[in-house]
Amino acid sequence: xHEYYPILIVGALVxxxxxxxxxxxxxxxxxKEAIGFERNMKDGVIIxxxxxxxxxxxxxxxxxxxxxxxxxxxxxxxxxxxxxxxEMIKVDFELNRLYTMVAIYAVILIVxxxxxxxxxxxxxxxxxxxMSNIRKDLFEHIESLSHGQLNEIPVGKLVTRVTNDTNxxxxxxxxxxxxxIKNAFVIxxxxxxxxxxxxxxxxxxxxxVPFIVFFTFVFRKFTxxxxxxxxxxxxxxxxxxxxxxxxxxIIQIFNKEAVKKNQFDKKNKTLGRAKTEQILVFGxxxxxxxxxxxxxxxxxxxxxxxxxxxxxxxxxxxxxxGTLVTFYMYINKFYNxxxxxxxxxxxxxxxxxxxxxIFTVMDIQPVITDCPNPIELEHVKGDIExxxxxxxxxxxxxxxxxxxxxVKARETVAxxxxxxxxxxxxxxxxxxxxxxxKGEILLDGIDVRKISVSSLxxxxxxxxxxxxxxxxxxxxxxxxxxxxxxxKEVLDACRYVNADRFICRLKNGLDEEVRERGNNFSAGQRQxxxxxxxxxxxxxxxxxxxxxxxxxxxxEQLIQNSLERMMNIGTMLIVAHRLSTVKNADKIxxxxxxxxxxxxxxxxxxxxxxxxxxLYTLQQDRKKxxxxxxxxxxxxxxx
Ligand SMILES: Nc1ncnc2c1ncn2[C@@H]1O[C@H](COP(=O)(O)OP(=O)(O)O)[C@@H](O)[C@H]1O
Ligand SMILES: [Mg+2]
Numbered sequence: 001x002h003e004y005y006p007i008l009i010v011g012a013l014v015x016x017x018x019x020x021x022x023x024x025x026x027x028x029x030x031x032k033e034a035i036g037f038e039r040n041m042k043d044g045v046i047i048x049x050x051x052x053x054x055x056x057x058x059x060x061x062x063x064x065x066x067x068x069x070x071x072x073x074x075x076x077x078x079x080x081x082x083x084x085x086x087e088m089i090k091v092d093f094e095l096n097r098l099y100t101m102v103a104i105y106a107v108i109l110i111v112x113x114x115x116x117x118x119x120x121x122x123x124x125x126x127x128x129x130x131m132s133n134i135r136k137d138l139f140e141h142i143e144s145l146s147h148g149q150l151n152e153i154p155v156g157k158l159v160t161r162v163t164n165d166t167n168x169x170x171x172x173x174x175x176x177x178x179x180x181i182k183n184a185f186v187i188x189x190x191x192x193x194x195x196x197x198x199x200x201x202x203x204x205x206x207x208x209v210p211f212i213v214f215f216t217f218v219f220r221k222f223t224x225x226x227x228x229x230x231x232x233x234x235x236x237x238x239x240x241x242x243x244x245x246x247x248x249x250i251i252q253i254f255n256k257e258a259v260k261k262n263q264f265d266k267k268n269k270t271l272g273r274a275k276t277e278q279i280l281v282f283g284x285x286x287x288x289x290x291x292x293x294x295x296x297x298x299x300x301x302x303x304x305x306x307x308x309x310x311x312x313x314x315x316x317x318x319x320x321x322g323t324l325v326t327f328y329m330y331i332n333k334f335y336n337x338x339x340x341x342x343x344x345x346x347x348x349x350x351x352x353x354x355x356x357x358i359f360t361v362m363d364i365q366p367v368i369t370d371c372p373n374p375i376e377l378e379h380v381k382g383d384i385e386x387x388x389x390x391x392x393x394x395x396x397x398x399x400x401x402x403x404x405x406x407v408k409a410r411e412t413v414a415x416x417x418x419x420x421x422x423x424x425x426x427x428x429x430x431x432x433x434x435x436x437x438k439g440e441i442l443l444d445g446i447d448v449r450k451i452s453v454s455s456l457x458x459x460x461x462x463x464x465x466x467x468x469x470x471x472x473x474x475x476x477x478x479x480x481x482x483x484x485x486x487x488k489e490v491l492d493a494c495r496y497v498n499a500d501r502f503i504c505r506l507k508n509g510l511d512e513e514v515r516e517r518g519n520n521f522s523a524g525q526r527q528x529x530x531x532x533x534x535x536x537x538x539x540x541x542x543x544x545x546x547x548x549x550x551x552x553x554x555x556e557q558l559i560q561n562s563l564e565r566m567m568n569i570g571t572m573l574i575v576a577h578r579l580s581t582v583k584n585a586d587k588i589x590x591x592x593x594x595x596x597x598x599x600x601x602x603x604x605x606x607x608x609x610x611x612x613x614x615l616y617t618l619q620q621d622r623k624k625x626x627x628x629x630x631x632x633x634x635x636x637x638x639x
Pocket of ligand 2: 423424425465546
């Protein structure tokens with residue numbers, strides 16, 4: 001019995017380590033559970049949805065599986081061959097036979113390497129395609145969300161979904177799925193071969209399996225949480241970054257660099273800690289499995305070495321040198337996939353967590369959708385009517401209260417009133433950026449909810465408060481992807497709205513680069529570009545929101561002039577702070593607190609001597625005070 005003491009000692013050491021590990025796990029588990037990263041979607045649901053993306057590439061996966069068998073074959077056959085070579089060298093050595101065996105070994109190795117390479121290539125390609133499909137769907141879905149829904153999700157979060165999370169899924173398809181199957185097969189075949197070769201030694205190796213199972217189980221629990229923490233940290237940082245990089249100028253202007261740096265530091269540290277934790281978990285698991293591996297090898301060497309030296313057998317079986325070498329290699333081939341299996345399961349979990357996040361975004365039902373059998377509007381006259389419209393962004397907090405008015409085709413109407421009175425809201429309701437809660441909005445006598453959203457919006461040209469220019473060129477910002485627009489049309493549109501004056505001074509004209517958000521153009525220039533954009537799209541109804549705010553008097557005149565021209569194109573709804581802009585409107589509505597207080601033409605409203613009159617006289621007085629001196633020459637290109 002005493003000859004088995006070394007094995008017992010090794011077993012006892014492994015047992016003690018497991019116990020320490022268990023105690024550590026149980027003590028930390030409580031505080032871990034408090035973090036709550038559990039998922040809401042069932043694994044089955046996620047798998048089903050992911051598989052629907054993989055289905056078109058089933059052939060590729062099958063081919064990859066087929067190729068995989070060659071690398072499995074190498075893993076199983078190579079130790080046997082090394083064993084045979086070992087035995088041959090020892091028992092009846094023959095150089096030619098050695099050459100043949102080495103050559104066969106080399107061929108098997110090369111075939112397996114080539115197959116592994118092809119398989120990786122195939123899976124990478126497939127994974128990338130699946131990922132790009134998911135990204136496309138996700139982007140399309142985000143496009144379909146309403147303004148209100150988009151306001152609720154931080155941009156950084158969406159960016160993370162489209163980039164990081166889709167990456168995790170791609171990793172699942174390229175790396176994890178097939179390798180998981182491969183590893184399972186390697187373990188199975190290696191075990192089978194070991195049993196076939198020497199079941200007694202195999203039983204010895206199997207004694208360590210319960211420990212492996214236990215470590216793996218504990219490890220999985222730890223890593224799952226670590227992964228989620230890392231993910232949440234990444235999303236958090238991305239959200240913070242995307243918002244603060246856009247607002248960096250404000251941070252600098254208000255001298256808030258230190259405050260923001262501290263906030264960023266905190267998030268950064270949280271992510272750093274999460275990553276460290278993740279690495280720590282791996283750092284503990286890998287050596288533990290390695291310890292088991294070394295223990296098995298030690299036991300093997302002990303048993304086999306004993307056999308050689310003492311000429312004794314293990315459990316009645318004679319062990320030769322070949323068996324020792326083969327088993328040594330098999331133990332390695334057995335532990336490697338076990339270690340990666342556990343890690344791959346975690347990656348799989350992480351991919352599932354990402355998939356869940358992506359599907360959660362995809363499951364947000366767009367609220368602004370077409371009704372069944374929507375009306376496709378081919379031509380629009382431009383009559384607009386609001387009938388007792390009530391609207392609230394937040395349920396119960398009415399922003400518009402019982403608004404009713406009509407606008408006839410080709411009329412120009414203006415909305416004036418104090419900030420927050422609901423002017424922008426009215427404009428955004430007409431083309432269904434939001435849906436109203438009570439009442440009706442009619443376009444040419446048809447409820448806008450009965451018209452298909454795309455055909456409805458096609459007839460509107462919206463020029464909003466802050467003009468958004470995309471990075472690209474002046475031309476690309478004017479045509480916005482419309483393909484059938486000639487340069488002449490673009491230039492005509494620019495001329496029509498007086499934008500040609502500054503464009504002609506640009507070094508590259510229409511090809512001048514526009515940087516992100518158009519930050520290399522002045523507010524007035526951006527405004528004029530947005531006018532040109534609208535003109536090119538030939539809308540029947542134009543919506544203009546506070547275009548003349550923050551613009552100098554000369555530019556205002558330019559814009560005023562282009563506006564007057566645009567008024568001839570179709571129905572026009574304007575919100576303006578400067579009443580000079582709206583003097584010529586057919587009808588003016590004075591709004592206060594979500595209600596229309598006064599309506600009429602400029603002259604009528606002045607005659608009424610109500611709120612509009614007060615506002616007008618106030619602005620006239622101010623104008624007189626700040627009128628420029630007469631010898632100052634206006635510089636129109638300073639737009
Ligand atoms: N996206 C939104 N979510 C919640 N409330 C909003 C939103 N947009 C505007 N509001 C609120 O609606 C009211 C009217 O806003 P708005 O129509 O933009 O006013 P105006 O254009 O007349 O200055 C304001 O009290 C504002 O706080
Ligand atoms: Mg507004």
